[in-house]
Structure formats: C-alpha cells, structure tokens
Amino acid sequence: MQFTIVGAGSIGCLWAASLAKVHSVHLWTRDTQLHREFTFTPLDRKTITVAPTQLKLPSNQALRLQQSDCVLITVKAFQVAQAIEAIQPWLAPSTPIVIMHNGMGSQAVALQKLPHNPILYATTSQAAFKPQPDHVQHTGIGQTWLGAINPAAQHLHNLADEFNNVLAPCQWHQDIQQPLWQKLAINCAINPLTALHQCKNGELTQQKYQTALMNICQEVAEIMCAEGYLTTAETLKEQADQVIQATANNFSSMNQDVCHHRQTEIDYITGHIVRCGQHYNIRTPFNAQLWQQIKTMEQKAS
Incomplete structure (x- = not known):
C-alpha cells in the first residue's frame, strides 16, 4: 500500500518507520523539503542491542499524496x-483518512472539512521520543485501537490488520469513542499534573x-457516564495508576510542551471535559482549575 503520513513528530515518525518496512511511505510536513531523513531506533524487546536504522523518505510531493491508499494524520x-x-x-474523496492524536474534540472539524472521505480515528499507547530533531526512538509498546467515525469507513477493518502487521498490537473497535474516552481519562489524570509540576509520570x-x-x-467518570460509557472514579484511578507505573520514567507530552514553551493539547484533554x-x-471545578492553570502557563511562555 501507499501511505502518506501528515506530521513528522515522534509518533508520526514511529508509524512511518514501521509502515516503511512493508509499504511505500510518504511524509507531508510544514516545510517544503522533498525528502526527510531521520534515524530510527527500534524498541529493545529482548535486552539485546538493536541497531538504529537510517531512513530517507519522500516528502511533500503532491503526486504521491494523490496516489496514496491511506492518509494518516498524526499532528496535535x-x-x-x-x-x-x-x-x-x-485528496481523492475515496481516500481513507486516519486521525491519531491525544485528546478529543477534533471529530466535528474532520467530518465537516471532509464530508465524502472515509474517516477513522485511532488511539495508541505506543510511545516514542525524539532525543534529537532527526532521531526517533521507540520507547514503549502499547495497544492501538482503530475505528470508523462515519459510515464510509465502516468496512475498512483491513487497515487495522495492516497496522497490526507492522506495529502490534492494533485492533479494530466497533465503537472507537469508547477507547478514545478511556485514553482521554488517563491523559486527564497524568498530563496536566506532570506539566504543572514539571515531573516524570512516576512521581504521581x-x-x-x-x-x-x-x-x-x-469528574471524568461523571462525564463518561453522561456520554453513555459507564465507569467509576475508582476504575479510572486504577487504570491511571497502572499507566503511571508502566511509564514511570517517561515525561508526558504536555510536560514536554510546557518545558519547551510550545502550545499544549489542554483544550482537547481537560478542556474537553x-x-x-x-x-x-x-x-x-477541579478540571476547570487545571485547565486554567495550564492556559496561564501557555500565555506566559508565548
């Protein structure tokens, strides 16, 4: 298959490097470079040294975008x-669009701007990090869920299989909103606190x-129940604790955004709640206070 990946951040490059093992991959970025080079270090799964690979991928080429079988958008x-x-x-109106980002709230915009395309959303717990601008490191394995948000995409289960073949585990979900809410709850718990206190996840x-x-x-549990996804505060806290322990040495994306004076995704995480x-x-009130505190930090940094 021919994939175009929009966005060359750590997650975009992780999927680009993984898909490139089997498929043709093209990057679309904010610059005009016709090729993008980066070093990719796979995750060391067997406590043996894994050699980094050097990738050179075509980028920002309109013809390759036109010919793509799938477009994966990995921007914030x-x-x-x-x-x-x-x-x-x-974009051809038949080209499937997969959107993968932290938080919720962009679906309405995607549906409005792409009324004819099959649109899918994905949420992933795969982790990647950029120690340098042109070096991407796979730092953690986690579940990826993929699912349709409009009728035109309901038949595209095969995309989950293709993603699973190159970066497992990935599965199709009949109601993608459910794992999106689960991931949002964990992000609400971890991201604002680690950004506010500039600490690693494990310190929580x-x-x-x-x-x-x-x-x-x-507060998140009450909102999820109102949305039809029954849960309890205790269940969400237990799930958040598990992720905190599993990613103890990691810095959250919001922590890094605040640290580097970048805009955060707070409006689509805590702000969505x-x-x-x-x-x-x-x-x-508690999420509203956190949202306001992070917005204040953003404004001071800008």
Whole structure:
C-alpha cells in the first residue's frame, strides 16, 4: 500500500518507520523539503542491542499524496483543521483518512472539512521520543485501537490488520469513542499534573498527588457516564495508576510542551471535559482549575 503520513513528530515518525518496512511511505510536513531523513531506533524487546536504522523518505510531493491508499494524520489536536486544509487540494474523496492524536474534540472539524472521505480515528499507547530533531526512538509498546467515525469507513477493518502487521498490537473497535474516552481519562489524570509540576509520570505515585488524581477521575467518570460509557472514579484511578507505573520514567507530552514553551493539547484533554460538563450541566471545578492553570502557563511562555 501507499501511505502518506501528515506530521513528522515522534509518533508520526514511529508509524512511518514501521509502515516503511512493508509499504511505500510518504511524509507531508510544514516545510517544503522533498525528502526527510531521520534515524530510527527500534524498541529493545529482548535486552539485546538493536541497531538504529537510517531512513530517507519522500516528502511533500503532491503526486504521491494523490496516489496514496491511506492518509494518516498524526499532528496535535489543535493542528488537525490546518493539516486537512493543507492536503485537501490533492485528496481523492475515496481516500481513507486516519486521525491519531491525544485528546478529543477534533471529530466535528474532520467530518465537516471532509464530508465524502472515509474517516477513522485511532488511539495508541505506543510511545516514542525524539532525543534529537532527526532521531526517533521507540520507547514503549502499547495497544492501538482503530475505528470508523462515519459510515464510509465502516468496512475498512483491513487497515487495522495492516497496522497490526507492522506495529502490534492494533485492533479494530466497533465503537472507537469508547477507547478514545478511556485514553482521554488517563491523559486527564497524568498530563496536566506532570506539566504543572514539571515531573516524570512516576512521581504521581506520591501521596501528595492522590487526592488530585481522584478528584480528576471523579469528574471524568461523571462525564463518561453522561456520554453513555459507564465507569467509576475508582476504575479510572486504577487504570491511571497502572499507566503511571508502566511509564514511570517517561515525561508526558504536555510536560514536554510546557518545558519547551510550545502550545499544549489542554483544550482537547481537560478542556474537553470542561466543555462536556457545561453541556450536561455537570460541575467540573477541579478540571476547570487545571485547565486554567495550564492556559496561564501557555500565555506566559508565548
């Protein structure tokens, strides 16, 4: 298959390197370079040295975008609209679009801007890191879920198989909103606190953070129940604790965005909870406070 990946961040490059083992891969980025080179270090799964590979992929070539069998958009949530606008002139209406980012809230924009294309959303717990701008390191294995958000994409189960072949585990989900909400709950628990306190994920196991984590999970659980995804604060807290322990040495993406004075995805993570609370008339004071604190940090950095 021919894939175009929009966005050359750590996750975009992870999927590019993985798909390139089997398929033809083309990158679409914000610059005009016709090729993109980077070093990819696979995850060391068997405690043996894994040699980095050097990749040189075509990029920003309109003909390759036109000929793509699938477009995977891996930009941040607030960049989705701009990314779609950038590629739209060369997109065939039958080309499947897969959108993968942290948080929720971009679906309406995607459906409005691409009314004819099959649109799928993906959520992944695969982890990658860029120690240098042209070096991508696979740092953690996790589940990827893929599913349709419009009728035109309902038949595309084979894409989950293709993703699973190159970067397992990946499975199709009949209701992709369910794993999206699960991932959002974990992001709500971990990302704002690690950004606010500029700490690694593992530091959230300390006693001083437990009340905050439970307050976040309580509000998120109420919103999820209103959305039809029944859960409890205790269940979400347990899931968040598992991820905190599994990724103890990692810095969250929001932590890194704040550290490097970049715009965060807070509006699509905690902000999404706050907006849903307003919609359902459910109070979310703790998440609202976190949202405001991160927005203040963003404004000071800009």
